[in-house]
Amino acid sequence: MELSTSLILVALTAVLLWLLNLRNNRKHRLPPGPPALPLIGNLLQLDKHAPFRTIVETYGPVMTIYTGWQRTVALVGYDAVKEALVDQADDFVGRAPLPFIHRATRGYGESKLLSNGERWRQLRRFALTTLRDFGMGRKGMEQWIQEESGHLIDHINKFKGKPFDPTFVLSCTVSNVICCLVYGERFDYDDKQFSDLLEMTSAILVYSSAVSSSQLYNLFPWLMERLPGRQHTVFGYIEDVRKFAIKKIQEHKDTLDPNSPRDFIDCFLIRMDQEKNNPTSEFHYENLVATVLNLFLAGTETTSSTIRYALKKMQEEIDTVIGRERCACMEDKKSLPFTDAVIHEVQRFMDLTPFSLPHYSLKDISFRGYTIPKVLYAPTSLE
Template identity: 50%
Template structure:
């Protein structure tokens, strides 16, 4: 019986391989597919990838297969784009064809295609258009939201002073400060930094970003059917999101009870009014499920990405005290140490602006962008990309392009400075992605990064607990996101 069993298994494997190869290599009506490494049945190209260095692995593969190549993440066929030219051609020049959201199984399992970030088609168009309009109406890019950020910087400075020279981890302080800005827009409220419910929400967001960026998150996205039954921290993502939905649902009920349709105060009010206006429109996407999911999307995206960028940025400045000193000299010259920084100051502060851009370039926070997909069979260069294929634009390959940014692995603000010291713009600066799916909160994030970082360095000198040369800037986790290593610091009043 044993030889027969072995022979049967061997035969099944052979047949599986032949079928898989036949499916992969067939031209069919799609014509030529992009080249790529040889996949194995079920596991695809898992053996070609390191779970904690995904973007670097994909960039290395592009050296062999070119800027447009195909891989199998588990059983799913994906197309990878590397380099500025390929990504610009897809996301900007041919934005409509690459505008769909690709599959990300761990997120898809939770969102079910609802909300802003992971929706598609008419739902995405309606919700994104409404969201952009509403964010503008409530001050994104206008003086009112700048004042909210300025106010929040002062609460953050109080917390830094409360440390009284003792070392501390800035993670949750930065998360609370940044989150309060988006909370003002969607909830019309801010929360104290010691509010236990609020801190729990910050912990849920931080945990989810860590899990998505860990090998557990990558394994789930490659093998969702298997990972659903495998124990591990990836199961916490659903629980964390449920806690966020419960909090948002409470806020929605409270808003509904006191809603004044003639004077909306925030995103939730505006969505309620839109729901009432389209109550009899069967094609409307303005319903309670999309309200909850859209609010969670804004809350999460408006908190975690900017706070993680600030956290990574402070660690980078701890590593480079000479750069921190130059920023402080510019702050003292342009703003002084008594008045609050404003966005009007940025134009007179090219070095500070360059440092902030270099932080975003260097860390490449979301190295692959969120996945895109093609909306139809798409001729792209000499290939045909079949409808629905998930597309991964490796943003890190643009942000770390050695022709545009000499020595891209080195943190150097000169990447964004001209020889005369003026600020240098670059089309390769794509930390917010590009095209139709560019981050809806880009303007808000830029404002927060400038005002928070400038205010911190205006009031404090940051010092590490160890020798700066011993600080490791390589990510602790690197797949969905590049997450900084945990650290503590001193904030010494100036």
């Protein structure tokens, strides 16, 4: 009886919000868009793999849609996205809060995907500087990648030429490079705990990027917390990954040498001690746990999926230019135009997160003759 009453209240609230949004449409010259239904908005009209492809021809690259009861301005295509996120970058710098991510990180962490404000500035600056100091994006990281590539080749050779699914081994390879930066160690491909973590990571990312599942949670978090469903399994996975991060952080605390930091966790712990008397500091334990969780989750599945997608297309050129007797190096890049182009094109073409990451406007914005009101969700798509 209590659940039925709650459902009715949620439905009535959603309809009321929908009606308020319709009234607000008259106050702003919003972009055009398809008619929306109460409560579910335009969700039934959106293809989960390419959400805006079916409606962009009718309404153009800048459109208003409703993801549930939330009014959203969607930008589709390179030109519209570049105009907003590059040419008007300051106007669109805000990130929309997502209940799923907030629950996963408990509201802490760098949250570089979704945060605004001082926490975001402090932790993002620290994370980028520290990771670069340990080689991210620089020549120094090449040795780690080459070493891990050797482990990948050794593992592939165990199949002795038989067909196999590269999903798991690619996840291991990418994750180990991240683990070297964050944890200061790599894990064996046959490590049961490591393989379980990667499987849970994959499940978390699949759930969070799926239009139907994650959108329902983000639209109705209070209701989804009380209904049965896969969201509870996924949050259980997140808790297990979190416990692994906590265990590694404790190991670092027990062996920390402030004069010789080994990795990201050591640097964060040292900074925590330096700012322990600063009441406005964002360098505290919960932010460390959540940031490590963010780096591990965000860096593994996205990169390994991109590599797997492009793998077969690049093999012929690599065999021709490099052969199979030595490891690739940065110097080979200029002789591998197809491989270089494929990497960039895969990142452009592959719809890894169909809704992309939502931005929101920090003030009323004039864009292509329309007005986008302050704090309006704005997912982007490069379809």
